Amino acid sequence: MTSLVLYEHPLSPYAQKCKIALYEKGVDFTAKIPTAIGTGQVDPDFLAASPRGEVPALVDGDFPVFDSTVILEYIEDRFPAPPLLPRDARLRAKARMIEDAMDTLYEPINWGLGELRWFKRAEGERARVIEARAAGQARDFYAWLERQLGDGPWFCGDSFGWADLSVIPYINGSTGLGIGPSVSSKLGQWQARANARLSVSKTAAAATESIQGMALVGEAVKQRLFKREYRDHRLEWMIRSGGLDVVLEGLKADTIRFSNEFK
Numbered sequence: 533m534t535s536l537v538l539y540e541h542p543l544s545p546y547a548q549k550c551k552i553a554l555y556e557k558g559v560d561f562t563a564k565i566p567t568a569i570g571t572g573q574v575d576p577d578f579l580a581a582s583p584r585g586e587v588p589a590l591v592d593g594d595f596p597v598f599d600s601t602v603i604l605e606y607i608e609d610r611f612p613a614p615p616l617l618p619r620d621a622r623l624r625a626k627a628r629m630i631e632d633a634m635d636t637l638y639e640p641i642n643w644g645l646g647e648l649r650w651f652k653r654a655e656g657e658r659a660r661v662i663e664a665r666a667a668g669q670a671r672d673f674y675a676w677l678e679r680q681l682g683d684g685p686w687f688c689g690d691s692f693g694w695a696d697l698s699v700i701p702y703i704n705g706s707t708g709l710g711i712g713p714s715v716s717s718k719l720g721q722w723q724a725r726a727n728a729r730l731s732v733s734k735t736a737a738a739a740t741e742s743i744q745g746m747a748l749v750g751e752a753v754k755q756r757l758f759k760r761e762y763r764d765h766r767l768e769w770m771i772r773s774g775g776l777d778v779v780l781e782g783l784k785a786d787t788i789r790f791s792n793e794f795k
Contacts, residue, residue: 536561539578539589541569542742545639545701546600547588548735549631552697553604555731557611585792586761601631604694616694623688630680630687631698638673640769641666642705647770649709651760652750653778665773670711678718685725692729700726704736708743759789 538554538561540547554561566578566587574585581596582589590597590606597606608616617624645666647653654662677699681687687695703723706712713719726732752758762770762779770779782788 535593537591538563539566539581539591540587541565542735542738543705543746544587545642545705546586546635548701548739549697550588550590550600550603550607551735551738552700552731553607553616553694555734556616556692556697556729557607557614559607559611579792583792583794586763600635601628604631604698608694616697618688618691618693626680627688627693627695627698630677630695633676634698634702636765638670638702640766641669641673641711642702642709643766644769644773644775645709645711647760647775647778650746650749651753651758653753653782654775658774658777662770662774662778667711669773670706674713674717674719681718681722685722692726696722696726697732700732701735701739704739708740753787756785756787759787761790762788763791 536554536559538547538550540551540563542548542565551563564578567575569575569587578589579585581591582598584598586598588598588600588603590603592606592610597603604616617627645663648655648659648663680695684690686692687699700723703712703719704727707723713723715721715724727736749758753760760782762782767779770776779788
């Protein structure tokens with residue numbers, strides 16, 4: 533028997549990939565959303581598991597694990613069957629590289645669009661310029677992903693695995709934002725295969741349900757009740773995509789936060 537608790541938010545792609553991995557392995561877990569997540573307030577139990585104050589965090593009995601990649605590695609080591617990483621060393625490296633690219637290079641595209649669409653950081657022409665940059669970056673990334681996919685059904689061979697579960701949360705997120713791949717494209721067909729899996733569909737359904745509550749977050753930011761985390765790759769993306777003023781205005785309004793001081 534296990535007593536796993538996963539601190540998460542349904543819209544977090546980092547948490548989604550960990551949920552998919554647990555579902556794929558048939559491991560029971562309890563999902564918890566940290567108290568007052570996104571406000572900068574402290575949830576002591578969550579902070580004990582995740583000193584950076586970021587989801588996801590996994591607690592296995594009395595053992596906490598933070599960082600989504602480390603959590604995936606822990607899940608793979610702790611519950612080796614069925615394996616999500618291929619046995620071949622090159623394919624294992626490929627899966628990890630795809631995951632890293634999605635987490636650090638692709639994630640801020642969706643996140644940046646969320647800053648505009650949900651949190652109303654920029655509007656009018658300024659928003660249009662940033663959104664156009666995001667759509668172009670996504671198209672370039674889709675071409676790269678199709679090269680990684682090749683002619684196989686999954687990124688690393690004949691089995692759904694680590695690379696696939698690391699990509700699908702982001703592609704589904706982009707589809708919801710209106711910049712997803714064409715359904716007839718190689719990547720679009722892969723997306724349909726991935727979404728047909730129960731592990732993915734359950735995770736995606738929770739995200740869809742959660743997004744219904746995003747209509748009011750823009751006002752919450754204006755009232756300084758909600759602070760968005762601008763960590764490394766997100767900050768870089770917003771600045772190089774034309775949103776330097778967005779960052780400066782957010783800092784001035786105190787509606788931007790960074791990772792917790794590590795204690």
